[in-house]
Amino acid sequence: MRILIAVLIIISVGTxxxxxxxxxxxxxxxxxxxxxxxxxxxxxxxxxxxxxxTFVHNKHSALECVVCHGQENGLETMENIQLSLRWxxxxxxxxxxxxxLVNYIVMKSRKGKQ
Amino acid sequence: MIERxxxxxxxxxxxxxxWVHAASFVILAITGILMLxxxxxxxEGYTIRVIHLVAAAVFAGVPVMYCLLYPTAVSxxxxxxxxxxxxxxxxxxxxxxxxxxxxxxxxxxxxxxxxNQKLWQINIIVSCLVLLVSGIILWFFRMSIPxxxxxxxxxxxxxxxxxxxxxxxxxxxxxxxxxxxDESLSSMxxxxxxxxxxxxxxxxxxxxxxxxxxxxxxx
Numbered sequence: 001m002r003i004l005i006a007v008l009i010i011i012s013v014g015t016x017x018x019x020x021x022x023x024x025x026x027x028x029x030x031x032x033x034x035x036x037x038x039x040x041x042x043x044x045x046x047x048x049x050x051x052x053x054t055f056v057h058n059k060h061s062a063l064e065c066v067v068c069h070g071q072e073n074g075l076e077t078m079e080n081i082q083l084s085l086r087w088x089x090x091x092x093x094x095x096x097x098x099x100x101l102v103n104y105i106v107m108k109s110r111k112g113k114q
Numbered sequence: 115m116i117e118r119x120x121x122x123x124x125x126x127x128x129x130x131x132x133w134v135h136a137a138s139f140v141i142l143a144i145t146g147i148l149m150l151x152x153x154x155x156x157x158e159g160y161t162i163r164v165i166h167l168v169a170a171a172v173f174a175g176v177p178v179m180y181c182l183l184y185p186t187a188v189s190x191x192x193x194x195x196x197x198x199x200x201x202x203x204x205x206x207x208x209x210x211x212x213x214x215x216x217x218x219x220x221x222x223x224x225x226x227x228x229x230n231q232k233l234w235q236i237n238i239i240v241s242c243l244v245l246l247v248s249g250i251i252l253w254f255f256r257m258s259i260p261x262x263x264x265x266x267x268x269x270x271x272x273x274x275x276x277x278x279x280x281x282x283x284x285x286x287x288x289x290x291x292x293x294x295x296d297e298s299l300s301s302m303x304x305x306x307x308x309x310x311x312x313x314x315x316x317x318x319x320x321x322x323x324x325x326x327x328x329x330x331x332x333x
Contacts (some may be wrong), residue, residue, distance in 0.1 A: 002183050009179065017171055053257050061149070061159040069261045078265040085269065086151060089276040096280055100287045103214060107293050110215045 039068045120306040121323055123226065123316075128187065129305055131180050134172065141169040143279060150272055167253060174246050194227060195235040201318075205229035213292065218314065226319040230288075237281045244274035 036056075060068065066076050124132075145166040148154050154162050181188045201222040206229040212221055227235070248271040256264055289298040297311045312320040 006179055006183060009182070010175070013175060014171070057256070058160045058163065061163055065261055065265060072261050074262050075265065078262060078269065082265070082269055082272065085272055085276075089272070092276070092280065093283070096283055100283065104287075104291060106214055111293055
């Protein structure tokens, strides 16, 4: 019985998530379209012909937000903080890996001596 | 001589939860790192994002399911995680020296999980909560919030990930490679540890379990 309830919950939630992802798109309104036209023309020769918000964001998911939303206050600062976090994360991870390696070598050598 | 007398340390359902959660975390980590460091082309980024979302649904959904199906086990887990005594704190302080080959008899007696494992569990709970809340905002509400707010939640998401990832690296190493904890990985496969392992590392739990003579598999 519990398994059946679990399966029903999974199917319901899965359906909601897929429906949300599939139908969560909306067209840009005329004000937004005017705003984005300038940004789009930085890289594209013509404004978007399929100006759906989710589509636009998904197609540009690998770009930094400032490329299209550069006029937003504080956005560049946030992106600099994110860049610092990436490097800090890499540094701390590297330190952690070095520590693990040192521990492994020390323990192996102690085992060898025993 | 291989010791055959064992005691059940983990139940089957928690073993399944552990491995499903671990597998989804690895997929999330790989796809998340690719997105965080912009290591994909535009089209690949879209596919990577879809994989990340599917893994996120499993990562968040399976523990929620577990809470609904096994509320007693979850309650016991939370009590075990957040109930600390001076032995747990001593273990935390003494463990770095111990992990570098320190004396075993210098370590205080522990319950079913030691102080470091409790800290790891707290890390998981806190980081996963932050990842869940920020992830929901980033997934379902990203079109409804200002770009700056989106970026703040993205930052929180990334910070929680790094905290969890560092703990994961240490957890992976200690359970899979450290010579002191040689039964750790196998105990997360069949749920059992030998008597001597339980007595050495979890003596308080061992005494309680043997006292009730529960879950003991004889020769």
